[in-house]
Amino acid sequence: MKILVINAGSSSLKYQLIDMETEHVLAKGLCERIGLDGHLKHTPLVGGKPVFDEDLPMPTHSEAIAAVIDKLTSAEYGVVASMKEIDAVGHRVVHGGEKFACSVKIDDAVMAALEECTPFAPLHNPANITGINACRAVMGDDVPMVAVFDTAFHQTMPGKAYMYAIPYEYYQNDGIRRYGFAYVPLDEALSRVVIDLSGRPGLVFEAPFTAPMIGELDTQLIREFFQGFVNHAQVTLHVDNLRGINAHHQAETIFKAFGRALRMALEPDPLMSGVIPSTKGTL
Numbered sequence: 001m002k003i004l005v006i007n008a009g010s011s012s013l014k015y016q017l018i019d020m021e022t023e024h025v026l027a028k029g030l031c032e033r034i035g036l037d038g039h040l041k042h043t044p045l046v047g048g049k050p051v052f053d054e055d056l057p058m059p060t061h062s063e064a065i066a067a068v069i070d071k072l073t074s075a076e077y078g079v080v081a082s083m084k085e086i087d088a089v090g091h092r093v094v095h096g097g098e099k100f101a102c103s104v105k106i107d108d109a110v111m112a113a114l115e116e117c118t119p120f121a122p123l124h125n126p127a128n129i130t131g132i133n134a135c136r137a138v139m140g141d142d143v144p145m146v147a148v149f150d151t152a153f154h155q156t157m158p159g160k161a162y163m164y165a166i167p168y169e170y171y172q173n174d175g176i177r178r179y180g181f182a183y184v185p186l187d188e189a190l191s192r193v194v195i196d197l198s199g200r201p202g203l204v205f206e207a208p209f210t211a212p213m214i215g216e217l218d219t220q221l222i223r224e225f226f227q228g229f230v231n232h233a234q235v236t237l238h239v240d241n242l243r244g245i246n247a248h249h250q251a252e253t254i255f256k257a258f259g260r261a262l263r264m265a266l267e268p269d270p271l272m273s274g275v276i277p278s279t280k281g282t283l
Contacts, residue, residue, distance in 0.1 A: 180265030189244030
C-alpha cells in the first residue's frame, strides 16, 4: 500500500509518498512561494532518480498539486507509473473546530465542516481545502482520503481544561473558550503561538533571532513585551519561532501568530449560536 501525505500551508505544500509495507519514503518534496513565482524541490528516494529543484509557476495550490503529481509519475523523476498506484491520501488540516476529535475519512459532509471552520484558520484551512479538492479531482472518489487535525488534541480535553473561568452561559451561548493557537508563515520563517487564559502568568519564549537589531528595534525587547503582557493579563503563553533566516520575518510571524491565537481564545465560536459583539467590560 502506498500513501501520499500532503501538508498544504498558506504559501507552501509539503508531501511524502510512503510505502506502508516497508515504511520507506519513496519520494518527498516541497512547493514554495505559491502565489508568487513558485518553486518545487522534488526528491525521489528510490530508483536512483535525479532531484528536481527548479522554479515553476504556481499561482494557486491547484497548480502546486498538479506539479507534484506530474513529478511523482514522470519517467525522469517519478517513483510510480501512475496515480493508480497510490492507495490513499492523508491531508494535514489545521482546524477542525469542535466537530472532529480524531482523523476522519473525507466526504462532502466533512468538506462542508472544514469550510465552516475556516474563520479559525483563515491562512491555512483554505489551502488545506484546495489541496484536498485538487487531489479528489485528479484521483476521483475511489481513492480514500483522510483528514488529520492539529486541533484534535484539544477536543480530548475535559471541559474544565478548555473552558475559561467565566459564566458557563458565555461558552454555551457564545462559544468563548480559554485556549487559542496559531501557526503563521512568512517566506522562510514559521512561528507558533499557543495561549491559555489560565489566570496563571507564565511565558515560554523560544526565538533564536538571527540578528540583534531589526532596524532600530533591539530583538531582546520582543521577549520583554510578551513578559509584560503575560504578567498583567495573567495568561500562560508559549511563543516558538520554529524556523527563520530573516530576523524581520521571525518577528513578524511571531506577532501575527500571537494576534491570531489571542483572537481565537476570545472570539465567539461561529459554530455556536449567539454573538457577543464585544467582550469589553465582560471578561
